[in-house]
Amino acid sequence: MKQYGVNELRRMFLEFFESKGHLAMKSFSLVPHNDNSLLLINSGMAPLKPYFTGAEIPPRRRVTTCQKCIRTGDIENVGKTARHGTFFEMLGNFSFGDYFKDEAIHWTWEFLTEVVGLDKDRLYPSVYVEDDEAFNIWNKEIGIPAERIFRFGKEDNFWEHGAGPCGPCSEVYYDRGEKYGCGKPGCTVGCDCDRYMEIWNNVFTQFDNDGHNNYTELKQKNIDTGMGLERLASVVQDVDSIFDVDTVRALRDKVCELAHTEYKKDEQKDVSIRLITDHIRSATFMISDGIMPTNEGRGYVLRRLIRRAARHGRLLGIEGKFLAKLSETVIEGSKDGYPELDEKREFIFKVLDQEEEKFNKTIDQGLSILAEMEAEMEAKGEKVLSGENTFKLYDTYGFPVDLTKEILEEKGLSVDEKGFQAAMEEQRVKAREARAVTNYMGADATVYDQIDPKVTSAFVGYDSLTAESEITVLTTDSELTEALTDGQSGTIFVKETPFYATMGGQQGDTGVIRSENGEFEVQDTIKLRGGKIGHVGRVTKGMFKVSDQVTLEVAAKKHADTCKNHSATHLLQKALKTVLGSHVEQKGSLVTPDRLRFDFSHFEAMTPEEIEKVEALVNQEIQAALPVVTDVMDIEEAKKTGAMALFGEKYEEKVRVVSMGDFSKELCGGTHVANTSQIMVFKIVSEAGIAAGVRRIEALTGDGVFAYYKNVEEQLQEAAKTAKTTPVNLTEKIEHLLAEIKELHSENEALKSKAAKDALGDVMDQVRDINGVKVLAAKLEGVDMNGLRDLGDQLKEKLGEGVVVLASAVDGKVSLMATATDGAQKKGAHAGNLIKAIAGLVGGGGGGRPGMAQAGGKNADGIDAAIAKAAEVAAEQMK
DSSP: OOOOOHHHHHHHHHHHHHHTTOEEEOOOOSSOSSOTTOSSOOSSSGGGHHHHHTSSOOSSSEEEEEEEEEOOTTGGGBTTBSSOOSEEEEEEEEEESSOOHHHHHHHHHIIIIIISOOOGGGEEEEEETTOHHHHHIIIIIIOOOGGGSEEEOHHHHEEOOSSEEEEEEEEEEEEOOGGGSOOOTTOOTTOSSSSEEEEEEEEEEEEEEOSSSOEEEEEEEEEEEEEEHHHHHHHHTTOSSGGGSHHHHHHHHHHHHHHTOOTTSOHHHHHHHHHHHHHHHHHHHHHHTTOOOOSSHHHHHHHHHHHHHHHHHHHTTOOSOOHHHHHHHHHHHHTTTOHHHHHTHHHHHHHHHHHHHHHHHHHHHHHHHHHHHHHHHHHHTOOEEOHHHHHHHHHHHOOOHHHHHHHHHTTTOEEOHHHHHHHHHHHHHHHHHHHTSOOTTSSOOOGGGGSOTTOOOEEOTTTOSEEEEEEEEEEOSSSEESEEETTOEEEEEESEEOOOOSBTTBOOOOEEEEETTEEEEEEEEEEEGGGEEEEEEEEEESEEETTOEEEEEEOHHHHHHHHHHHHHHHHHHHHHHHHHOTTOOEEEEEEOSSOEEEEEEOSSOOOHHHHHHHHHHHHHHHHTTOBEEEEEEEHHHHHHTTOBOOTTOOOOSEEEEEEETTTEEEEOOSOOOSBGGGGOOEEEEEEEEEETTEEEEEEEEHHHHHHHHHHHHHHHHHHHHHTTSOGGGHHHHHHHHHHHHHHHHHHHHHHHHHHHHHHHTTGGGGOEEETTEEEEEEEEESOOHHHHHHHHHHHHHHHSSEEEEEEEEETTEEEEEEEEOHHHHHTTOOHHHHHHHHHGGGTOEEEEOSSEEEEEESOGGGHHHHHHHHHHHHHHHTO
C-alpha cells in the first residue's frame, strides 16, 4: 500500500466525492456563523447544520468538505498522551435528502479499498444492533462475512442529542496489527487498545426523536459522514499516532530542533513537545479565521493555547520568541488545503509575536511570585492555593487560572477555584460601581483612549454614500484588536468614510462595510477626539483585519429620511422666527430617520393658530422647491452673510453655510437634501414646554407624515367601527351617545334614590332617645356610600337634633356612615370617633369630622355587631 501524505489524502477524498456528484466546498471558518450553541466549529457537520435542519437551502444536495475543527474538551490530556489533540481535520460527505445507506456504504468501501488501497481483510464494519438494512448491505452486497460485522448498541452506534433528527451509524475499523495491540486473548473490535482503529463513521439520519424516545421516520433522510484526516493518515503511513504523520511530524521535528532535543528520549520532554505541536496548529488556524487572544469566549481558548505552548517552550529550554517560527511550519504543511493560511501569514505571525511578548513580560515575575506562594503553602503544610492568591496572580501578573493550576498539578498541588471565582466577582462588582465615577480629566476611560492620537478619519459623505478605504484600527468593546470575526461586536476605523457621525443633533448613519470575505453591520457612527470616526456594529459574516481594503455603504433610505428631517429643522427655525418673533433661538435638536425634534426659546405655549401658521410656512417653502446650496467659507465672512449661528457653539475657522433659497441661511456641518421639494411634506405633531422659557416641537416629514395619517385613519376607522357607524358620521354618533348617557345617568340616580328610600322602610321605629338626643343606628340592604350619605341627610332632618349611623353591603363591600347635628355635637357626639370605634367590626377603617364620617370594610357579617356597638358608643359619648 502506498503511504500517501496528509495533503494527498485530502485531495484524493474530495476528488473522489466530486466524481460522485458532490460539490466540494472549502472549509468553513472555525467561528460558527449564527450558531450560539458552539464556541468553535468542532465537527464537519457543525457548519452544515442549517442545511440539515432545512433552515437554509444547500448549494447542492450532495456536498463534500475537509473541515478544520477544534475540540478543547480534554485539553488537560493534550501532550500527556499521543492520542489527544485540540486541532484536527474532518473529511466528510453529506447528503441532504438525496442518496442514503446503500450509496454511502458502497462509496466508503470503494474509497478505502480501491482509492487508498487498504487491505480488505483488515477492515471491520460495525452497525447499530437493530439496523438490519446496513448489516445486509455490508454482508450481501459488499461481501463481508457476518462474523466480521459487529453489532453494537445505542451507546456506540446511534447518534442523537436529545430531541430532533437522529439515527443509527455504521463505523469502519482497521486492524493495525499485533504491534499496536494489548496482547490480551480475545482482543478485537471495540477493545480499548490501539490495534483496531475506527477510521470512518457513516451517520444515517432517518428518525426524529420527540424528546421522549418516540421515533418517527423522517421524510428527508440525510447522510452525515465523518473521517479524521490525521487518523486515516496514521493508518496509511503505519505510524504510532497523529504526531507521527508527515505534516505533523515535520512540525514536531521543528519543535525538537528549536529545543535542541529529540522525541521519544525523555517522557517529560515528550509531553511538552506534543503539547506545543498541537497547540500551535490550533492557534495558527484560529488566528487565520480572525480569532484574537482575549479574556473571554473563543478568544480565551486561543490565549490559553498560546500561553500553554509558550510556557512549555520554556520548560524545553527554547530561548526567546519561537511561536511564529513554528507557525511558519504549520502554514507550509497545510497551505495546500487552506490557502488562507498563506494569505494571512504576516498577520498570524504578528498576533503570535504580540501575545508571546505580553506573556513573556508577565511570566518571569509571575513564576517567582508563585514560587514564593508555594514556599508559604509548604511551610503551612497546605496543598491548595487560596482563591485570593490565585486571583492576585491572574489580576496583577496576567497568569490565567488554568496555567496556575497546571504548574501546581505538576507538583501535586491544586487551587481553590471557588475562592478564585468569588474574588473575580468581587472585582466585577467594584468595577461596576467605579464606572460611575469619572477620572480626574472628567470622563470615563474607554477603549477608544488606547488609539494612537495620530489616527484620523476623513468624512467624504457630503457627495457620496459609498467609499473604498483601508481599515486603520479595530476595537472590541474593551480592547484594541488586530481582527474582528463572525458574530463579534466592535468598532471599525478607516481612512475615509461616507458615514456621517452623530453630531449637532443629527443621528449617525447606519449601513454596511464589506471586505473580500466579510460583512459588518454598522449600527451607529460616532465622532471621537482627534477627528476619528468610529463605525460601531457587528460582524455578520467572515472577518476583518487591520489594513484590509473595504467598501463602505451607507443605508440610503435611512440617510435620505434623516436629511429630509434635518433640512426641515432649518426651515422650521426660520418659520418660528417669522411667526413668533426674532427672540426665537435654537436650544437643541434631534434629527433621526423617523422624526425631528426642535427646542427653541419662547416664553409661552404656542396657540393652535401659531402652530398652523408655522406648519403652513414650512410647507410653502417645501413646495417652492428651493435649491439647498452649501458654501465653505471663513467664519467671519459667514457671519457677514447673515448666516444664523448657534449661540455658544464653537466653530472651526472654515465653516459650511447651508442656504435654502433666500429663505434660510445657517452654519451647519450636517447632511441635507439637494432641494427642499425632496422633503415632500411637513407636519407638527406636538408642541410643549420642557424648561422655563424653552419649548419643544416634534415633527415629521415625507413618508413619516403619510405613516402618521395612515395611523390616524386606522384609529378613526376603529373608533367608528366600535361606535357602529362610519367615520363621516362619527361626531354626530358621539353627540347622540353622550345625550343618551346623560339621560340614563339621571334615570339611574333617580332609581338609586328610590331604591335607597325603599330600603329605608320604617327605620324611624328604631330611633332611641339617649340623654335627650335621638340616635338612629340602622342596617340597610344594597345601598352604596353616596346613597347612605343622601339618606343620612334626610333622616337628620326628620330627627331634628340627633345622631344617624347607617351600614350597608354591596357585593360584599361594606359602607359605614355617621352624621351628627350641631345640638348632638354640643352634648358630646363625635361622628369621626364613633366610626373609628366600630369600623374594625366590619374589617375596615375610617373616620372623619365631628359632624360627618365614613368607613369601608370587607366583612359584611360584622354589620349587625357594628350597628349594636354604634348605639353604645353614642350613649358613651353623650353621658
